[in-house]
Amino acid sequence: MAGFSRMKTKIGIIFDDGIKKSTLTTAKLFEEYKLPAYFGVIAEPGNWSPNLVKGDFDLWNELQSRGHVVYPHGYTHTKLSEIPHEQAVDELRRCLDAFTEMLDGFNAKEALYAFAYNCGTPSLCEWLLPRVRAVRIGGTGFLNEADLKSRIWHNVTHGPDDPGDHLLDHLQQCRVKKPPAFFYSLHGIDGEAWGAIALDKLKRVLDLITSDDTFEYWHI
Numbered sequence: 001m002a003g004f005s006r007m008k009t010k011i012g013i014i015f016d017d018g019i020k021k022s023t024l025t026t027a028k029l030f031e032e033y034k035l036p037a038y039f040g041v042i043a044e045p046g047n048w049s050p051n052l053v054k055g056d057f058d059l060w061n062e063l064q065s066r067g068h069v070v071y072p073h074g075y076t077h078t079k080l081s082e083i084p085h086e087q088a089v090d091e092l093r094r095c096l097d098a099f100t101e102m103l104d105g106f107n108a109k110e111a112l113y114a115f116a117y118n119c120g121t122p123s124l125c126e127w128l129l130p131r132v133r134a135v136r137i138g139g140t141g142f143l144n145e146a147d148l149k150s151r152i153w154h155n156v157t158h159g160p161d162d163p164g165d166h167l168l169d170h171l172q173q174c175r176v177k178k179p180p181a182f183f184y185s186l187h188g189i190d191g192e193a194w195g196a197i198a199l200d201k202l203k204r205v206l207d208l209i210t211s212d213d214t215f216e217y218w219h220i
């Protein structure tokens, strides 16, 4: 069987938007599993979702020092596909500059850029790819080897209701499809945000990923 060992499906999960309370809960939970949590955060949230308390770079640096990973999700939470290309590029540039300045040890070439609203257009992906390790756009989340090599990783999400069952159902689909990787985005815990997952559902997801031979945790 040399050369043909069925690889496990790598399961990648990223938590978007940096909502403070959920972020702290998420980090603590992943520490119980001895796994890094992945966060996509906004440099300057401004007026976006004013009812949600967002973290800041002090918190992102603290999370990094605890072993978690913080990736850019936008300079603001603007839908870049709906503004002129030059303006969108300016947002991307400001975002990478802000992370370089504010996030300890940040190196864009090692980072995933997780587009807000998964709104990455082909031309914006083309601008980013020489500057970052990979970009995240929308799609099915089932990634084949060519997708992984392209460094344009599509992911799937679910909301505004609890995405727990949707995610667990997709993990079941992974058993059948056996993709090399599967990529999912979450947005907060226990009702705090759009598409927040119940903490006990998230525990079930982590139990499954860490106990089942079909899966391995993807260090995205």
Ligand SMILES: [Zn+2]
Pocket (backbone or CB within 6 Å): 016, 017, 073, 077, 116, 117
């Ligand atoms: Zn977002």
